[in-house]
């Protein structure tokens with residue numbers, strides 16, 4: 001029913017082949033590539049995907065300060081829009097359906113000018129990137145991050161309003177259960193509210209560790225995805241407990257490799273088991 005992948009950036013600087021081998025070993029269908037188009041060779045990655053019989057479900061944009069779609073600085077904004085377009089080209093090159101878009105970057109917890117101005121900047125940036133994506137047959141999926149990571153779009157309903165204001169039908173939404181567990185009063189109601197434009201899902205438990213290690217009721221979540229007709233990918237995005245998510249996976253020790261293996265297996269086993277019980 002669902003396709004399962006894990007997002008590549010959680011494995012830090014690990015060789016992509018090592019990550020793909022692990023995903024295949026634990027029964028995944030694909031990978032979500034980290035959005036670093038300048039350092040990925042489309043042909044090499046496509047060959048590796050073929051070798052391990054995996055698909056690329058999606059591209060996870062990495063939104064640093066230089067890639068701020070909401071910025072009052074025009075050069076920064078242009079750079080950010082170009083970055084999303086480059087991720088769209090990467091998606092088209094590796095056969096992925098969508099690119100994740102985060103309107104204000106990770107670590108920006110207050111506007112440089114005003115919320116309203118930066119909201120309008122984001123609408124315009126995402127509209128331009130969305131129009132480009134449409135010409136390539138790729139969707140964008142706006143992701144709401146929790147308030148401790150960014151400030152502009154924290155709830156699925158904010159993301160819905162933003163997508164509507166772009167007025168481009170390639171601009172869809174995604175749901176990340178870790179962020180939602182902090183920001184949404186009711187996980188099922190939040191999913192239902194955006195169901196017609198829900199294009200992608202990220203899964204981690206409430207501590208951001210692998211699904212099943214914490215308290216999120218994934219049975220309720222998966223039931224509402226099924227009831228609302230969701231047919232996209234389920235992408236695992238787990239991390240050990242850290243403040244800056246992008247720095248989290250930068251260690252490369254034997255201990256972290258063991259955690260990668262354990263969490264990769266734990267997540268898919270837990271989610272697949274529940275999906276099977278609901279079938």
Ligand code: LER
Nearest residue numbers: 106145149176245246
């Ligand atoms: C990216 O998908 C995400 O969820 C953010 O928290 C960035 O780390």
Ligand code: MN
Nearest residue numbers: 143176202237
């Ligand atoms: Mn996410």
